[in-house]
Amino acid sequence: xxxxxxxxxxxxxxxxxxxxxxxxxxxxxxxxxxxxxxxxxxxxxxxxxxxxxxxxxxxxxxxxxxxxxxxxxxxxxxxxxxxxxxxxxxxxxxxxxxxxxxxxxxxxxxxxxxxxxxxxxxxxxxxxxxxxxxxxxxxxxxxxxxxxxxxxxxxxxxxxxxxxxxxxxxxxxxxxxxxxxxxxxxxxxxxxxxxxxxxxxxxxxxxxxxxxxxxxxxxxxxxxxxxxxxxxxxxxxxxxxxxxxxxxxxxxxxxxxxxxxxxxxxxxxxxxxxxxxxxxxxxxxxxxxxxxxxxxxxxxxxxxxxxxxxxxxxxxxxxxxxxxxxxxxxxxxxxxxxxxxxxxxxxxxxxxxxxxxxxxxxxxxxxxxxxxxxxxxxxxxxxxxxxxxxxxxxxxxxxxxxxxxxxxxxxxxxxxxxxxxxxxxxxxxxxxxxxxxxxxxxxxxxxxxxxxxxxxxxxxxxxxxxxxxxxxxxxxxxxxxxxxxxxxxxxxxxxxxxxxxxxxxxxxxxxxx
Amino acid sequence: xxxxxxxxxxxxxxxxxxxxxxxxxxxxxxxxxxxxxxxxxxxxxxxxxxxxxxxxxxxxxxxxxxxxxxxxxxxxxxxxxxxxxxxxxxxxxxxxxxxxxxxxxxxxxxxxxxxxxxxxxxxxxxxxxxxxxxxxxxxxxxxxxxxxxxxxxxxxxxxxxxxxxxxxxxxxxxxxxxxxxxxxxxxxxxxxxxxxxxxxxxxxxxxxxxxxxxxxxxxxxxxxxxxxxxxxxxxxxxxxxxxxxxxxxxxxxxxxxxxxxxxxxxxxxxxxxxxxxxxxxxxxxxxxxxxxxxxxxxxxxxxxxxxxxxxxxxxxxxxxxxxxxxxxxxxxxxxxxxxxxxxxxxxxxxxxxxxxxxxxxxxxxxxxxxxxxxxxxxxxxxxxxxxxxxxxxxxxxxxxxxxxxxxxxxxxxxxxxxxxxxxxxxxxxxxxxxxxxxxxxxxxxxxxxxxxxxxxxxxxxxxxxxxxxxxxxxx
Numbered sequence: 001x002x003x004x005x006x007x008x009x010x011x012x013x014x015x016x017x018x019x020x021x022x023x024x025x026x027x028x029x030x031x032x033x034x035x036x037x038x039x040x041x042x043x044x045x046x047x048x049x050x051x052x053x054x055x056x057x058x059x060x061x062x063x064x065x066x067x068x069x070x071x072x073x074x075x076x077x078x079x080x081x082x083x084x085x086x087x088x089x090x091x092x093x094x095x096x097x098x099x100x101x102x103x104x105x106x107x108x109x110x111x112x113x114x115x116x117x118x119x120x121x122x123x124x125x126x127x128x129x130x131x132x133x134x135x136x137x138x139x140x141x142x143x144x145x146x147x148x149x150x151x152x153x154x155x156x157x158x159x160x161x162x163x164x165x166x167x168x169x170x171x172x173x174x175x176x177x178x179x180x181x182x183x184x185x186x187x188x189x190x191x192x193x194x195x196x197x198x199x200x201x202x203x204x205x206x207x208x209x210x211x212x213x214x215x216x217x218x219x220x221x222x223x224x225x226x227x228x229x230x231x232x233x234x235x236x237x238x239x240x241x242x243x244x245x246x247x248x249x250x251x252x253x254x255x256x257x258x259x260x261x262x263x264x265x266x267x268x269x270x271x272x273x274x275x276x277x278x279x280x281x282x283x284x285x286x287x288x289x290x291x292x293x294x295x296x297x298x299x300x301x302x303x304x305x306x307x308x309x310x311x312x313x314x315x316x317x318x319x320x321x322x323x324x325x326x327x328x329x330x331x332x333x334x335x336x337x338x339x340x341x342x343x344x345x346x347x348x349x350x351x352x353x354x355x356x357x358x359x360x361x362x363x364x365x366x367x368x369x370x371x372x373x374x375x376x377x378x379x380x381x382x383x384x385x386x387x388x389x390x391x392x393x394x395x396x397x398x399x400x401x402x403x404x405x406x407x408x409x410x411x412x413x414x415x416x417x418x419x420x421x422x423x424x425x426x427x428x429x430x431x432x433x434x435x436x437x438x439x440x441x442x443x444x445x446x447x448x449x450x451x452x453x454x455x456x457x458x459x460x461x462x463x464x465x466x467x468x469x470x471x472x473x474x475x476x477x478x479x480x481x482x483x484x485x486x487x488x489x490x491x492x493x494x495x496x497x498x499x500x501x502x503x504x505x506x507x508x509x510x511x512x513x
Numbered sequence: 514x515x516x517x518x519x520x521x522x523x524x525x526x527x528x529x530x531x532x533x534x535x536x537x538x539x540x541x542x543x544x545x546x547x548x549x550x551x552x553x554x555x556x557x558x559x560x561x562x563x564x565x566x567x568x569x570x571x572x573x574x575x576x577x578x579x580x581x582x583x584x585x586x587x588x589x590x591x592x593x594x595x596x597x598x599x600x601x602x603x604x605x606x607x608x609x610x611x612x613x614x615x616x617x618x619x620x621x622x623x624x625x626x627x628x629x630x631x632x633x634x635x636x637x638x639x640x641x642x643x644x645x646x647x648x649x650x651x652x653x654x655x656x657x658x659x660x661x662x663x664x665x666x667x668x669x670x671x672x673x674x675x676x677x678x679x680x681x682x683x684x685x686x687x688x689x690x691x692x693x694x695x696x697x698x699x700x701x702x703x704x705x706x707x708x709x710x711x712x713x714x715x716x717x718x719x720x721x722x723x724x725x726x727x728x729x730x731x732x733x734x735x736x737x738x739x740x741x742x743x744x745x746x747x748x749x750x751x752x753x754x755x756x757x758x759x760x761x762x763x764x765x766x767x768x769x770x771x772x773x774x775x776x777x778x779x780x781x782x783x784x785x786x787x788x789x790x791x792x793x794x795x796x797x798x799x800x801x802x803x804x805x806x807x808x809x810x811x812x813x814x815x816x817x818x819x820x821x822x823x824x825x826x827x828x829x830x831x832x833x834x835x836x837x838x839x840x841x842x843x844x845x846x847x848x849x850x851x852x853x854x855x856x857x858x859x860x861x862x863x864x865x866x867x868x869x870x871x872x873x874x875x876x877x878x879x880x881x882x883x884x885x886x887x888x889x890x891x892x893x894x895x896x897x898x899x900x901x902x903x904x905x906x907x908x909x910x911x912x913x914x915x916x917x918x919x920x921x922x923x924x925x926x927x928x929x930x931x932x933x934x935x936x937x938x939x940x941x942x943x944x945x946x947x948x949x950x951x952x953x954x955x956x957x958x959x960x961x962x963x964x965x966x967x968x969x970x971x972x973x974x975x976x977x978x979x980x981x982x983x984x985x986x987x988x
Contacts, residue, residue: 079978080907117873146894153888156933160941161873168941172933179893179929183922186903190910190918 004068004087004203012072013056014086014137017100020050021126021133028123036118040111043122047103047129054100054133057093063480066090066488068139068203077142082200085140090485091267091337092136094478095260098344099136101463102256103129106249108460109352113248113359114162121162124154125249132257136264141189141200148225148261149182155250155258163245164364170238170245177238181228188221192273206272206492215277222270229262232322233292236315243311244364248355251307255314256348260340263321267337267489271325275493278328285326286409286416292319293423300430306364309434310350313390316423317343323420324405328493332408333486334479339401341478342471346389346398349464353383356457360450366434371443376452380439382461387435389468391428397471520572523579526564526587527627533557534620541613551602551955554616555595558623562591575695576634581984585836586630586763589843593756594623596847596959601748603953604854608746610656618655619752622648626760635684635694638764642680642728645760646673649753653745665744672737676727683720686713687772699772709776718773718780722787725768728761729817730810731787732794742810747857747864750806751850754813755843762839765824766832777827784825785917791818792924799931803866805853808931809846812890815928816842819921823905826912833981834904840977841889841901841970848963849886851956852879858951869935871944879950880939882964887932889967892925897970904978 007013024046028039062069068087076084088096106125114121131154134147152175160171189200195214196205210218228235239259243251271278296316303309321343324336356379357372358364373380385396392398402424410417453461471478521528537554544550565587571578597619605611625645632638650673654666688694690713691702708714726734742750769780795815802808820842823835856863873880889896902925906918970977 077973077975077978079975079982120873120877146899149894149899153884153893156936157940160937168937171941172930172937175933176926176929180923180926183926184919187906187910187915187918187922190903190907191915193907194911 004071004073005062005065007070007072009056009060009070013053013070014072014088014096017050017054017057017096018086018130018133018137020053021046021103021130024050025123025126025130028119028126031119033119039118039122040107043107043126044104046126047100047107050129051100051104054097057088058097061088061090061093061481063090064484066484069093071139076140080142080200081198082142083140084143085201086137086143087139088137090482091489092264094337094341094481095136095257095264096133098260098341099129099132099257102252102344102348105348105352105460105463106252108456109252109355110247110249111456113355117161120157124158125253127154128158128253132253132261135261139202141193141202141205143200144202145182145186145189149179151258152178152182155253158250158253159242159246162247163250165245166241167245170241173238174242177228177235178225181225181235184221185225188218191221192218202269202273210274212276215274216280219270219274219277219281222265222274226262226265226270227288229259229265230318230322231259231262231315232288233295233315233319236292236296239315240308240311243314243351244305244307248351248358251351251355252348255310255351256344259314259318260344263318263325263336263340266322266325267333271328272489272492275495278326278493282326282328282412285322286413289319289323289326290416290419290423292316293323293420294426297423297426297430301426301433304366306354306358306366306369306434306438307351308364309366309430310347310354313427313430314343314347316427317347317390319423320402320405320420323409323416327405327408327412327416328490329408329411330486330490331404332412333490334482335401335404335406335408337482337486338397338471338475338479339405342389342397342401345464345467345471346386349386349461349468350383350390352460352464353379353386356453356461357450361447366437368446369438369444370441370447371439372447372450373439374443375447375450378458379453382453382465383439384435385465385468387431389472391431392424395469395472397468397475400472400475519574520570523568523570523572523631524577525568526561526579527624527631529561529564530557530620530624530627533561534617534624537613537620538617541617544613547606547611547613548602550613550616551598554620555598557620558591558594558598562588571633573637575697576637577628577631578633579631581986582767582836583627583631583763585840585981585984586759587627589759589840590623590626590630590756592840592843593752593759593847594619596843596851596963597748597752599955599959600751600847600851600854602955603951604748604857604956605655605746607857607859607951608656609658610746615652615655618648618652622652622752623756626756626763629760630763632764633696633767635687635696635768638768639677639680639684641760642764643677645757646677649749649757652749652752653741655746655749659744661744662746663744665741668737669741669745672727676724676734679720679727680724683717683724686717686720690714690717696768696772700774703773703775709779714776715779718776719783721768722780722783725761725765726787729758729765729820730814731817731821732791732814733787735791735794735814738814739807739810742813743804743807743864747806747850747854750809751847751854754809754846754850755839758813758817759839759843762820762824762835766835769824770827770832781825781827784821788818788821788825789917789920791815791821792921793818796924796928796931799928802931804864805866805869805935806864808866808935809849809853812928812931813846815924816846816890819902819905819925822909822914822917822921825914825917826908828908828912829982829985831905831908831912833978833985834908836984837904837974837978837981838901840981841897841967844963844966844970845886845889845896845898848960848967849883849890851959851963852883852886855879855950855952855956856948858949861948863948866935866938867945868948869938870942872939872948875944875947876950882960883939884936885964885967887935889971891929891932893929895968895971897967897974900971900974900977904974
């Protein structure tokens with residue numbers, strides 16, 4: 001195996017990170033229903049342990065290679081040539097960390113907010129975490145699909161059981177949208193499996209070249225799954241409903257990690273497996289991205305619901321991500337990946353913040369707020385930072401991501417870059433206007449006597465605040481993870497496949513001889 | 514004249530099963546506690562399945578064959594019998610039809626299915642099919658003080674008799690063309706005489722398709738299924754949705770793949786629209802059902818559509834994917850019925866979707882199990898239902914039917930809606946009334962077995978897939 005570096009830690013770190021939450025869920029399952037506090041502590045303990053277990057991925061990661069690291073590979077279903085095959089590279093490693101961090105915050109923020117079916121809730125949160133990490137680590141397409149689909153079950157329950165008034169509609173819409181996309185991808189996976197000589201191994205699949213027409217078909221099959229998850233315009237309509245109705249923890253998971261899986265899918269599968277098709281489809285993808293950026297931003301201006309506004313801003317921000325990815329140059333792709341992280345941090349934090357205030361007021365309508373800055377000063381400062389990061393103010397993480405994407409975007413297509421810029425301008429408009437309406441102006445009489453954030457809530461927001469500035473001031477500690485992997489990915493896309501690379505290498509060897 | 518005794522070894526399981534069915538019938542006269550009869554039926558089935566291990570070869574002049582293929586199906590039938598009896602014991606007492614004949618009829622019906630799976634002659638096939646059908650007609654109407662049950666039996670009988678007519682028509686045309694009813698001899702005759710494209714042969718295939726389509730509840734021959742499934746005792750609905758369907762697929766596989774091997778293209782052309790229509794009718798009509806048994810009836814129609822894809826591929830990989838699918842379907846469907854049966858108690862029917870409101874609050878365990886079965890029926894990993902569908906889709910795409918698979922996955926996504934609706938009722942609505950659950954040890958056992966099977970096959974399908982493939986070696 002030349003594409004991988006075997007695990008140099010002396011224990012299977014990725015499996016540990018994936019299955020620790022499952023273990024926690026099992027513990028909660030056997031815990032007595034009436035011992036609710038214990039349930040919460042198990043959930044918190046497990047998520048913290050999982051995060052700690054994932055830290056070596058950050059510290060022991062070899063940034064000088066594009067190869068898969070911390071690899072685990074065991075034969076699983078031999079008659080279909082399926083392997084239990086895990087590994088991370090520069091593109092996926094940061095998302096594993098984001099997921100484990102996000103799990104802790106979700107548990108913290110739900111501590112008092114969730115009062116109904118507590119056992120089931122924390123089981124669902126932990127299982128979702130486990131499956132999400134699995135998605136980012138899988139190097140076997142079957143395993144990937146297993147995690148990808150399995151995640152729908154707990155997420156469906158989180159939205160549908162603990163969500164807002166319109167939760168059932170939102171949950172079913174979420175499930176059906178994603179399922180239709182996923183099953184089409186399944187057909188694509190099977191076609192790839194059969195064509196590539198009956199293997200689900202993604203790395204082996206990447207060494208093969210596929211005929212152009214087949215690539216185009218497969219591109220759209222994958223597009224169905226990934227675009228729905230991102231969500232790209234025009235298949236984004238599940239997102240506002242799901243985000244708005246989900247409980248805070250659900251919104252955070254959705255915003256911070258789940259919708260990243262779509263963009264990750266493009267990077268991990270569409271680009272390297274189908275390079276010619278990806279290149280050919282660039283104009284379409286750029287157009288859709290630009291539409292998403294502008295459309296999402298304009299819709300935001302008209303929102304009256306806090307969560308719905310942030311949800312639509314996600315559509316706009318994820319438009320930047322896909323724009324960066326399909327710019328197909330270093331700045332664009334790296335900016336796209338970084339922006340995925342940024343969006344996870346910022347939008348996750350915004351949803352956490354809305355959750356904090358929602359727990360106190362039980363309203364999400366912007367009109368019901370006003371003057372919060374006098375009532376909850378600490379909270380307002382936190383919110384301010386996240387607002388500015390969402391706008392992309394220099395020194396916050398949003399700036400770095402958007403800047404890189406726009407650099408890449410301009411290089412790929414001038415007009416795409418120009419139009420995307422207008423998205424930033426509108427973005428500043430709706431976010432600042434939102435801040436003004438909620439935090440400044442006359443104090444809404446209903447808000448008198450609101451308590452500011454307590455320690456638990458501050459702890460939940462603090463990591464996000466740190467990340468906002470860390471990425472904003474010194475992005476290289478994160479960008480350095482992805483350089484080589486992105487470079488390798490783009491080489492593959494632009495050279496049109498490994499086979500040609502191999503041919504060139506052969507020619508060079510002959511010349512040297 | 515000297516009649517040598519035929520080799521009874523291949524047919525031993527059927528002989529034993531018949532013997533047990535008769536013993537159960539007699540015991541019913543002596544034993545007062547009907548639970549004992551049930552236990553003996555299960556023990557009998559277990560013994561019969563042991564005898565299955567060392568049977569092979571063909572007998573009765575080639576009319577009867579015991580091979581890997583038939584063994585695989587017989588195992589499905591045994592699983593079906595044992596699980597059905599486990600979920601019946603308490604249920605038929607609640608329905609006040611606690612008679613011993615119930616068990617003996619189930620066993621007789623299973624003998625019929627076993628004969629169907631092993632039939633290598635169209636006459637034997639007909640014999641098995643009628644034995645199976647007649648027993649199930651009676652079982653469907655077993656709650657004789659209930660009008661719906663009686664009605665369902667009558668409907669099933671009338672339409673079933675009609676389909677038997679088609680079967681006989683088909684058989685006689687085949688006999689007229691080829692002069693034989695032996696499945697292998699038919700195949701030889703068709704290739705030697707170049708009968709492919711012969712209109713009468715096509716007519717015969719059409720007739721047989723109607724008859725078999727009726728048994729597996731494929732559209733447009735599915736009309737009986739919803740009414741019969743709804744009216745029949747719930748345990749029998751579970752039994753019928755798995756056993757006769759699997760037996761139907763067993764004969765379709767053998768007759769079409771062997772007897773009509775030379776005209777694969779022709780019958781595939783007939784089966785493709787049937788499969789699409791079956792998936793469409795099953796999944797779309799199920800969307801609007803409010804009675805859960807009726808909903809599962811349509812779901813069972815839809816699942817026949819998926820399994821038909823395996824036959825359409827017309828290669829051994831497809832057939833083994835179909836077998837694999839039915840094996841998995843047996844567990845997940847009976848599992849779902851085992852939950853439904855718990856909601857039936859004295860004075861409460863518990864068949865309506867609204868009865869499931871807030872079940873997760875009143876009975877979290879039952880709700881969680883139902884959730885697993887519903888997701889498995891949808892085909893979401895990591896449940897067995899996903900493995901079943903994946904295998905079928907892989908076989909079909911490999912045979913070049915990618916477009917058909919795309920249709921199938923779209924319908925499978927549509928089906929998510931009505932399965933999810935059950936989950937939605939259980940988890941996302943508040944209970945209106947506290948519904949009592951009729952729990953029993955045996956039903957719990959059935960639930961434990963089915964849940965374990967659904968989850969274990971979902972994650973480790975290797976052995977099952979290998980078994981289904983190996984079963985086709987001597988096919």
